[in-house]
Every structure is written in C-alpha cells, then in structure tokens.
Amino acid sequence: MEPSDELYETMVKRSARFDGRYYVGIVSTGIVCFPSCRSRLPKRENVCVYSSLEEAVQAGFRPCKRCRPDHPDRHSPDAEIAHGVMGILHTRLEEPLTLTLLAAELNMSPYHLQRIFKRVTGLSPARQLLMIRMDKARRLLAESDQEIGEVAREVGFRSSSHFSVTFKKEAGVSPQAYRIQKGDLRE
Template identity: 35%
Template sequence: MDMTKWTAVENNDPTADGKFYYGVKTTRIFCLPSCKSKLPLKENIVFFHFYDQAINSGFRPCKRCRPDLYSTYAPNEQLLTEIKNFLDKVFLIPQCLEGLNERFSVSSFHLVRIFKNRFGLTPREYVLNSRLEAAKNLLTCSNMKTVDIAFSCGFSSYTTFFTNFKKLSGLTPEEYRKGGIL
C-alpha cells in the first residue's frame, strides 16, 4: 500500500485531489482524498490514478465528495460570491452583518469558516476593512468632519471608528488626512 496516499486519505488532504482517487472495496464507491466520509479500513482501500480506472473497475462516484464533478464542483463558491457581493453593497449599513447566516441559509459557524478560508478574513473583518477604506477615501477626498465620516461609513460610534482606524492604519484619522505627518 502507498503510505503517502493513505496518509492523504487519513487527513482528508485537499491538495491530493486530482492526483489520485481511492475506492472502497466493500461498498464499490470511490472518492477524492479530501472526502469527509467515514475513514474506511486500510485493507478495504484500492487506489486509482485516473477517474476512468475507477469506473472501469466497477466503482461508482461518491455522492458526498462528487469525484465525477471534481473539476467543476465547488458548492461553496457560488454562496461565497453571493455573500461577498451582498457585503460589498451594504457594508456602510451599521447592522449589515445581523442575520447574515439566516439570509443565506447557513449556520454562523459554517459561514465564517468558509468565508475566512476563501478570503482570509471573517465577514466582520471584511466589512470593517471595507468601511475603513471608504473612510480613508473620504478623509483624503472630502472636507467632511471626521465624526461625519465615521457615521457615513457605517460605524456606530466615533470611538469605534477612531480605535479601529488607528489600530489598522497606525495613524489617527486626522493624521491620515494630513498625509501621515505627525
């Protein structure tokens, strides 16, 4: 048995997807290495280099990991695109994150996990960064008062705006407006 492949199956390694498939002799089902189905016994595993090898050996594709759709199947991509597009439209609304998981019919945990895996930020961090970018733009391109910028960019208080702005940019909003000159 190829121990490298077995380790990939044991660890549900997504980087091994497309490099090989594994079949379970007892069920006659074959999967991608990243499949989250119950780990089969080592002695019941057979490895295939190609999709067609598995089919020609009498195995059928797993309904969970869908190796038959491997190159096109990405169930979370459409959801993530919809969530990101929604947040891009509403990030200036202070309560835009409330009920986000219900709006997209997913659990809060799942939403945060897949969003962070895809974009490197939680939805809350993404919205905060979007608000701060809008604030930076207004600070450099308008004569609005800083407090008005804070509220127009979706912050619920000036203190929250000031604290987050300084934490992420290293400058106060007024220092940023003056070009970073202290």
C-alpha cells in the same frame, strides 16, 4: 486562437466574465490562466485563447498557480456563497452587519457561513468587512471634506470615537492625521 477585443478587455479589467468559458495561454511564460488572473497583464500578441483547459494543457501550457484554472472548487457552491457575502459587505457596509444577520439572509448557520467564507477568502466575514470599511474611510478622508463623524457613519460606525480608535489601529494614524497627510500630498 487570438483574443478578441472583448476578451482582451476583460483581461485588462481583471473581469471574471469569461472565466470558465475561455482559458488564456501566455506564450511568453508557458502558463494558462483564467482571463481575470491578477498576475501581470501579458502583451496581447503573447495570448493564445483556448475554450477548454485540456486543450491548453495539451498545447503545453501549465495551469497558473495564482488563478488556479485547474482548481475545481473555484466556481463551487462555496465560492458562490462567499461571492454573495462579499457583495453584501461591499454594498451595505454602513449597516450594522453581523455574522448572524448575514447567515440569516443566506439561510445557513453562522458557524457554517464563517467556515465557508474563511476557506474561500482566507479571512472571516468580520475581518473582511472591517477592511472594506477602512478602505472606504481612507478614501473619504482623503477625497472629501466630510466631518469625521459623518465618515464614521458612512462606514458603519455609530460612534466616531470607536471609529477613530479602530482606524488608528488599522492605519497607524488617527483619521485627522491621515487626512492632513493626504491633504499635504495633494497640494
């Protein structure tokens, strides 16, 4: 079956909307993927759609090593938990989030949450949160005129000096220097 416009669109956007419902065989590589696979987007004429992994495998496709459509854990309760935590980290990064607080919201022990999250994503919630905060800080520094203190608050730091030290450790340059670099590139 050929991909519908809608399905191909989710592949372009790496959306997980049809994951588990459709499997996409890539004729040029002989690999079968979830539609949201982050590998290089195949040309549309090279995509062959299946409604089960078994059909695709029977047709000669091998499961992708990257998106692991053959991995039964992907849509497991653990993955759901990690997904829920990621949602909180992304939408509430300006709040003083802690492992204890996240665990309380999800009704589980901090130890248990930490272990599950790390197993699914490869990072601890604290590390993941820091990366999300630094990404947003980079964006605000490069694209806005907000003062450093304001940027710090928006990404969850109460003190701008603590923010500056952390930013420098992560980005290699101070927030001020980073902004100047980006500003120069923009002119």
